[in-house]
Amino acid sequence: MTTHPHAASRFCMHCGERLSTATPEGDSRRRLVCLRCGFIHYINPRPVAATIPVRGDGRLLLLRRAIEPRAGKWVFPGGYMDVGETAEEAAARETREEALLEVVNLSLLGVYTRPGPGVVVIVYEAEARGAGGAGDETTAVAWLHAHEIPWDELAFDSTEAALRDWVRRRSRP
Numbered sequence: 001m002t003t004h005p006h007a008a009s010r011f012c013m014h015c016g017e018r019l020s021t022a023t024p025e026g027d028s029r030r031r032l033v034c035l036r037c038g039f040i041h042y043i044n045p046r047p048v049a050a051t052i053p054v055r056g057d058g059r060l061l062l063l064r065r066a067i068e069p070r071a072g073k074w075v076f077p078g079g080y081m082d083v084g085e086t087a088e089e090a091a092a093r094e095t096r097e098e099a100l101l102e103v104v105n106l107s108l109l110g111v112y113t114r115p116g117p118g119v120v121v122i123v124y125e126a127e128a129r130g131a132g133g134a135g136d137e138t139t140a141v142a143w144l145h146a147h148e149i150p151w152d153e154l155a156f157d158s159t160e161a162a163l164r165d166w167v168r169r170r171s172r173p
Contacts, residue, residue: 012041013039013041015034015036015037017037019041020034031043043118045113046080047119048080048120049089049090050123052109052166053077053126054127055128055143059145060144061076061099061128061142061144062076063076063077063099063140063142064140065138066134066137074153074159075155075156076162076163077091077094077101078094079098091103091123097135097137099133099135100130100135103129104129106124108124109125109162114157123158123162146170
């Protein structure tokens, strides 16, 4: 299971004092707090923005991951948002980086979360512009019809949930 990158923080980012765990006044959870300056070090989820790129013929793009976690498994393009960009901008940027593909007309498909690793995945369906290709974090790309999705080879449970929602949305009259 992936853990949040700041979960093991030991020192206050404001004053450098060693952090302690305590329940801050008015809160109901134990948190990392600095007893010197009072700073509360919240461990918040990290937003991921992604696209399911779709061609005019209805095929979607999936990528085979070249990196861990889940190297070798299939996923649609996506990644962590950068400060200063919208979810849509991040999703389009990640698609360019991972699939060498431009996307337009992004439409929110859904938001996917689960307890544990602290990730919120924001997924858009998007119109693909071009053929795409394998970026630095990708070993292969495939344009697939819905019935060709490799359900047993998907990288993450959020990938499966979003693709199932996409298939349901597409099958509605």
